[in-house]
Amino acid sequence: xxxxxxxxxxxxxxxxxxxxxxxxxxxxxxxxxxxxxxxxxxxxxxxxxxxxxxxxxxxxxxxxxxxxxxxxxxxxxxxxxxxxxxxxxxxxxxxxxxxxxxxxxxxxxxxxxxxxxxxxxxxxxxxxxxxxxxxxxxxxxxxxxxxxxxxxxxxxxxxxxxxxxxxxxxxxxxxxxxxxxxxxxxxxxxxxxxxxxxxxxxxxxxxxxxxxxxxxxxxxxxxxxxxxxxxxxxxxxxxxxxxxxxxxxxxxxxxxxxxxxxxxxxxxxx
Amino acid sequence: xxxxxxxxxxxxxxxxxxxxxxxxxxxxxxxxxxxxxxxxxxxxxxxxxxxxxxxxxxxxxxxxxxxxxxxxxxxxxxxxxxxxxxxxxxxxxxxxxxxxxxxxxxxxxxxxxxxxxxxxxxxxxxxxxxxxxxxxxxxxxxxxxxxxxxxxxxxxxxxxxxxxxxxxxxxxxxxxxxxxxxxxxxxxxxxxxxxxxxxxxxxxxxxxxxxxxxxxxxxxxxxxxxxxxxxxxxxxxxxxxxxxxxxxxxxxxxxxxxxxxxxxxxxxxxxxxx
Numbered sequence: 001x002x003x004x005x006x007x008x009x010x011x012x013x014x015x016x017x018x019x020x021x022x023x024x025x026x027x028x029x030x031x032x033x034x035x036x037x038x039x040x041x042x043x044x045x046x047x048x049x050x051x052x053x054x055x056x057x058x059x060x061x062x063x064x065x066x067x068x069x070x071x072x073x074x075x076x077x078x079x080x081x082x083x084x085x086x087x088x089x090x091x092x093x094x095x096x097x098x099x100x101x102x103x104x105x106x107x108x109x110x111x112x113x114x115x116x117x118x119x120x121x122x123x124x125x126x127x128x129x130x131x132x133x134x135x136x137x138x139x140x141x142x143x144x145x146x147x148x149x150x151x152x153x154x155x156x157x158x159x160x161x162x163x164x165x166x167x168x169x170x171x172x173x174x175x176x177x178x179x180x181x182x183x184x185x186x187x188x189x190x191x192x193x194x195x196x197x198x199x200x201x202x203x204x205x206x207x208x209x210x211x212x213x214x215x216x217x218x219x220x221x222x223x224x225x226x227x228x229x230x231x232x233x234x235x236x237x238x239x240x241x242x243x244x245x246x247x248x249x250x251x252x253x254x255x256x257x258x259x260x261x262x263x264x265x266x267x268x269x270x
Numbered sequence: 271x272x273x274x275x276x277x278x279x280x281x282x283x284x285x286x287x288x289x290x291x292x293x294x295x296x297x298x299x300x301x302x303x304x305x306x307x308x309x310x311x312x313x314x315x316x317x318x319x320x321x322x323x324x325x326x327x328x329x330x331x332x333x334x335x336x337x338x339x340x341x342x343x344x345x346x347x348x349x350x351x352x353x354x355x356x357x358x359x360x361x362x363x364x365x366x367x368x369x370x371x372x373x374x375x376x377x378x379x380x381x382x383x384x385x386x387x388x389x390x391x392x393x394x395x396x397x398x399x400x401x402x403x404x405x406x407x408x409x410x411x412x413x414x415x416x417x418x419x420x421x422x423x424x425x426x427x428x429x430x431x432x433x434x435x436x437x438x439x440x441x442x443x444x445x446x447x448x449x450x451x452x453x454x455x456x457x458x459x460x461x462x463x464x465x466x467x468x469x470x471x472x473x474x475x476x477x478x479x480x481x482x483x484x485x486x487x488x489x490x491x492x493x494x495x496x497x498x499x500x501x502x503x504x505x506x507x508x509x510x511x512x513x514x515x516x517x518x519x520x521x522x523x524x525x526x527x528x529x530x531x532x533x534x535x536x537x538x539x540x541x542x543x544x
Binding site: 049052053054070072074077079080082083084085086089090093094095117133137143 | 304305306307423426427429430431433434436437438478481484485486487489490
């Protein structure tokens with residue numbers, strides 16, 4: 001079967017007069033991990049909601065492969081404290097048999113919490129529960145909205161690692177939003193920098209020599225991670241210029257983006 | 271049959287049977303009111319019931335039907351208004367709740383030919399329940415319980431996480447509308463019992479009481495029904511023995527039960543809030 005799971009063509013979403021997502025072209029493939037980065041209000045969440053089919057689209061098209069099963073991992077599970085709910089019950093509400101639910105919980109490392117109350121989970125446990133719930137559906141496409149929010153730094157690395165392993169096991173596509181640049185860059189195949197439109201997109205390049213990065217994270221981290229450089233020269237301005245220290249690294253365009261990879265915005269932000 | 275007949279001929283038994291029927295549906299629906307923070311919404315619908323009664327007299331339709339229609343229209347209007355975020359939803363509900371009540375009262379005052387018991391409408395007239403009311407209550411209960419059972423997973427899922435539910439294919443909007451229709455129906459049948467001002471209490475208090483003891487949503491719904499039964503039975507005997515108004519007595523009993531359960535459970539060393 002075709003490996004294209006979702007094809008987005010010229011997608012625009014407006015809230016009133018304001019374009020929140022502006023003429024985005026993007027394809028999601030089986031086996032690929034795509035990470036969306038961008039400033040607050042860049043339309044990241046709106047874009048993935050459109051991919052999920054829960055956001056009204058102003059113009060453009062989203063073509064999903066027939067029978068596509070999507071696993072969604074939302075940012076939070078903000079459950080009303082008046083609603084009593086155990087992990088078991090929450091998993092079973094997915095409609096999957098208990099055995100599936102249990103193995104999904106085991107895969108994300110929270111099977112011991114089966115009978116715990118959802119209200120008593122820590123941030124990290126909650127994320128793993130949400131991930132397990134998405135897994136139980138055996139998704140072709142995994143969509144995650146800031147999966148590592150409320151997870152400590154060690155937990156974050158482990159979580160991204162887990163997402164990558166799951167991609168290998170399920171051979172699914174993954175698209176996620178993240179702010180944890182240094183961790184994400186190591187875990188992702190492709191990065192999209194979104195600021196209403198796709199500012200730039202490409203493969204994370206090894207920029208361990210970038211002084212700014214080394215200064216921020218220290219040489220050991222820098223050397224351990226392949227990082228896509230992304231610098232801000234203005235508090236809310238965003239340019240996607242890549243400091244490509246290794247010119248042999250291939251510049252490959254991906255998706256149906258009109259812009260080539262590693263190509264910054266050609267226009268001014270303000 | 272003669273026993274049933276004898277029971278139905280006695281106003282006290284009619285009140286008890288009717289009250290239990292209302293508690294049967296107020297329990298699970300009340301849970302959704304609590305889970306979805308719709309208490310104020312329920313109040314608004316209930317207050318509009320008076321307007322519904324006034325309109326029923328105007329266009330000569332059965333009172334229950336008039337109330338249901340008004341509640342449904344108001345519920346849909348609220349859904350549409352709430353998409354426009356200029357006003358906070360509690361402000362909007364406050365405006366509509368009290369305006370509906372006031373318009374209802376004003377409209378009724380224009381109808382001198384209509385003699386109605388306003389106190390009964392506002393605070394309930396459980397002891398005046400007739401066989402026709404019982405028919406409405408149990409018909410409504412059968413319909414609502416069937417719907418709730420059939421839609422339970424979807425309703426629960428869209429209450430827990432609306433977007434997740436939508437991604438999983440739950441028809442969230444349609445379920446919300448159905449839930450509102452069920453509220454409208456329960457208000458129409460419960461109005462006779464506790465009156466428009468106290469209906470919300472009957473929805474929330476038993477559900478909130480059940481929350482203290484329940485560890486699953488289903489347990490909470492069933493326990494809410496049981497606490498509703500206790501409130502109805504207790505309120506009616508209070509009314510019988512102390513000659514107090516029946517509707518408010520039911521609510522007082524529900525409140526006392528709530529205090530007892532929370533006080534009693536609070537004393538247990540292990541706090542359960544699972």
